[in-house]
Amino acid sequence: MRRVAVTGIGLVCPLGHDADSIFEAARSGRSCIHRLQIASAHRLTAPLAATVQFDGTAHFEPPQLRLLDRGSQFAVVAARRALADAGCELSAAERERTGVFVGTGMGGTLSIDEGYQTLYGENSDRIKPMMILKGMHNAPAAWIGIEHDWRGPNLTYSTACSSSSVAIGEAWLRLACGAMDIAIAGGTEAPLSLGSLKAWEAMHTLAIEDPADPARSCKPFSRNRSGMVLGEGAAFVVLESWERALARGAAIHGELLGYGLTTDAGHIARPSVDGQAAAMSAALAAAGIAADEVDTINAHGTGTLANDVTETAAIKRVFGARAHRIPISATKALHGHLLGAAGALEFVLSLLALEHNVALPTMHLDVPDPDCDLDYVAGAARVGVAGRTMLSNSFAFGGTNAVLALRAVA
Amino acid sequence: MTSNTFDDTEKRIRALLVKDFQLDPGTLTRQARLDELGVDSIGMAELIFNVEDAFGLKLPDVTVQLSTFGEVVQFIDDAVANQRAAAAPSALALGVPTAT
Numbered sequence: 001m002r003r004v005a006v007t008g009i010g011l012v013c014p015l016g017h018d019a020d021s022i023f024e025a026a027r028s029g030r031s032c033i034h035r036l037q038i039a040s041a042h043r044l045t046a047p048l049a050a051t052v053q054f055d056g057t058a059h060f061e062p063p064q065l066r067l068l069d070r071g072s073q074f075a076v077v078a079a080r081r082a083l084a085d086a087g088c089e090l091s092a093a094e095r096e097r098t099g100v101f102v103g104t105g106m107g108g109t110l111s112i113d114e115g116y117q118t119l120y121g122e123n124s125d126r127i128k129p130m131m132i133l134k135g136m137h138n139a140p141a142a143w144i145g146i147e148h149d150w151r152g153p154n155l156t157y158s159t160a161c162s163s164s165s166v167a168i169g170e171a172w173l174r175l176a177c178g179a180m181d182i183a184i185a186g187g188t189e190a191p192l193s194l195g196s197l198k199a200w201e202a203m204h205t206l207a208i209e210d211p212a213d214p215a216r217s218c219k220p221f222s223r224n225r226s227g228m229v230l231g232e233g234a235a236f237v238v239l240e241s242w243e244r245a246l247a248r249g250a251a252i253h254g255e256l257l258g259y260g261l262t263t264d265a266g267h268i269a270r271p272s273v274d275g276q277a278a279a280m281s282a283a284l285a286a287a288g289i290a291a292d293e294v295d296t297i298n299a300h301g302t303g304t305l306a307n308d309v310t311e312t313a314a315i316k317r318v319f320g321a322r323a324h325r326i327p328i329s330a331t332k333a334l335h336g337h338l339l340g341a342a343g344a345l346e347f348v349l350s351l352l353a354l355e356h357n358v359a360l361p362t363m364h365l366d367v368p369d370p371d372c373d374l375d376y377v378a379g380a381a382r383v384g385v386a387g388r389t390m391l392s393n394s395f396a397f398g399g400t401n402a403v404l405a406l407r408a409v410a
Numbered sequence: 411m412t413s414n415t416f417d418d419t420e421k422r423i424r425a426l427l428v429k430d431f432q433l434d435p436g437t438l439t440r441q442a443r444l445d446e447l448g449v450d451s452i453g454m455a456e457l458i459f460n461v462e463d464a465f466g467l468k469l470p471d472v473t474v475q476l477s478t479f480g481e482v483v484q485f486i487d488d489a490v491a492n493q494r495a496a497a498a499p500s501a502l503a504l505g506v507p508t509a510t
Contacts, residue, residue: 063432063448066456126462129455 001176005245006253006406008086008238009348010078010186014050014231014335018081022335023352027381029363031215031334033229040194045201046209048217049192050231050336067130068143069108071190074234074341075140076147079184083148086238086250088182090150097180098150100141101171103163103187105340106196107137113193140188140234152180158340161300163187164235165343165394165402169259171239172404181244186236187341200230203269205304216364218337220301220330221308221376223369228302231336235344237351254351257389257405258286264399271307271395276314279401283391284318287405291319294326294405295387296359298350299376300395301330302337307395309371316374327359327377327385334363343394347404350392354408357386419487424479426460440480454482461486467493 014032015022025032033050041047056065056073068076079100090098111134118124133139138156145154153174157166164187171185191197200206207227210216219225237253245252260282264275284291300311308330316323331349338345353360358381365378392404420440427433433447449457454476458469469489476482 061432062430066430126459129452129459133452 002178003242004172004175004239004256005242005250006237006256006351007088007240007245007250008082008084009253009351010080010082010085010236011234011345011348012052012054012074012078013233013235013345014052019348019352022349023356026331026334026349026360027356027358029334029361029380031363033215033217033334033336035214036192038194043194044197046206046217048207048209048214048229050229051192052233067133069111069134069139069190070232071104071108071110071188071234072134072140072143074190074232075102075186075188075236076143078186078188078234078236079144080147082184082186082236082238088238088240088248088250090182094181095149096151097182099153099155099171099174099180099183100144100150101153101155101157101167101183101185102138102141102144103157103159103165103167103340103344104137104140104189105158105160105163106189106191107158108135108139109196110190110193111135113195116195144184150184159400159402160396160398161337161339161342162394162396162400162402163340163343165347165392165404166261166400168237168239168256168344168347168404169261169402172256172259175239175241182238182240184236185239186234186344187338188234189339189341190232191230191339192232197230206230207303218303218333219364219366220299220303220333220362221312221369221372222365223367225303225305225308227304228332229336231338233335233338233345234341235348237344237348252409254354254409255407257289257407258283259405260284260286260403262401264401266399268399269397271310272399273310273313273317275399275401276311276393276395277317279403280314280318280391280393283403283405289389289405292322293389294319294391296353296385296390297326297328298346298353298390298392299328299330300393301332301362303330303332309369311393311395312372312374323374325375327375327382328362329353329360329377330362331360343392343402343404346394347392347406350390350406353386354388354390354406358383359385415490416483416487419490420483422464423461423483423486426457426464430456430460438479440478440483442479443477444479444482445477457482465490
C-alpha cells in the first residue's frame, strides 16, 4: 500500500473560508451558530443554524450559476481553493489518473424545496427545467470534474452524516492501492430550506435555543445538551501519493494513514457502541497503528443525547483505561452539523490541530454528564498536547460509521 | 419584410437571451445557430420556460427541431398569433354563415 499525503485544503465554511481563519475560530472557541434570518423563521421551534457568508455571483458567471444549487456552488469553490492550495498543474495524461470523491447527505435539497414550493405551495405546474440537474446528489462532483477536466472516477457518497468521511476514505483506498495518483475529496451541504429544517425538527434532534446566548445552543457531551444545530458549507482536500507529493516538492499538511468503515445493521437512527467501536478499530488496523499511538480524537460529538453517550462508550471500548487520558474535541458546538460535509470539515480541523499541536476545545460543556466522563478539552484549547496521531470520527443515521486516521508530518 | 409583431417578438427574445445566457446581441442574427452560441437542448428548455413567463404563453411541446435564432422567433411568434386567434370570438359563435 502507498502512503497518502494531504497537500491541499479548500473551504467554504461557517467558521471562515481559509485554513487560518477556521483554525483560529476553532482554537478560540468562537461559535458562529446564530438565529436564522429567514422569512419563515417563525415557523421553527428553534430557528438556529450556522450559515456561510457566500455570494455565488462573485464566483460564477450567470449562465453557469443558473445551473448550480447552493451546495454545488460551495463544492466547486472549495475544490478550487483546495487545488490552488495544493499548487499542482496536471497534464492531460495525469488527469486520467485522478478522482473526485464527494459526500453529501441531502444533495440539492434547496432546489428541490423550491420546486415543491412551486408545485404544492403555489399550486403551479411550472417547474423550472433545471431542477433535476440542480437537485441531483452527484451534481457537485460532476461540476468539479467538468471544471478541472478530471477524467478518472467521479463518485458521490450519501451516507448521511458520515458521507464526506466515506468520500475521503474511499479516495484513500484507491490512492493507497495505486489505482490513481491524485484525488479531490470532501463534502458539501446546503440544507437550510424550511422543508429540511422542519423535517429535522420533527425528529426532535435539533437543539433548543440557549436562553442566554443562541451561539451556545449546541453543547456536546454536556448533561444539558439538547441536540444538534444544522450548518452549511463545504470542505475539500487534495490527496495524493506520498511519492508524488515529495517529487513535486508539495507542502504536505499531513498524512492520511487509513480509514475504518463499519455498518451497525441495527437501528436506522439509534447509534451503536459496537458499530462505532468497530469503525475505530478498523481505522487503526487500516492505518497499521496500535491504539496506544492515538494521541487525540475528533469526536462526532453532535450534542444529541444518544450520540454523545454512545460515542463515549465506544471510545472506552477501544482504548480501555487510557480513554480517560486522550483529549477529545467536539467542534460542532462552533460550526454546527454540516451533515454530509461534517466529516470533511472536521478532518481538516484535525489536520490543522496536528499542524499547530493544539487540542481544539469542546465549547459549551457547562454541566458534566456522568455518562460522558472522558477528557473533552472543555472550554479552552490546549496547546502542545495534540501529539502526532489522531482519529476523526463520523457516524450516521443508517448506521454507516466512518473513521479517518491521520498523522502530522514529522 | 416582416410584421411589426414579429419584430417585437424578436426584440424580446433577443433581450431574454442576452440577459439569461449572457449572449452578445451582435451574434444573434436570424441565421445564428443557438447551440453554437452555447444554448444547448437543456438551455432551449429553459429559454422556452422563460419565454412562457415573459409572454404569458403556454407553448406547445416542441416536436420540430429549432436550430437558428430566426426559427425560434418564428415558432414563438406563431404561438403568439395562434393564442391571439384562439382568444378572439370565433365566426361560429357570432352566427356568421359559413360555406357548409
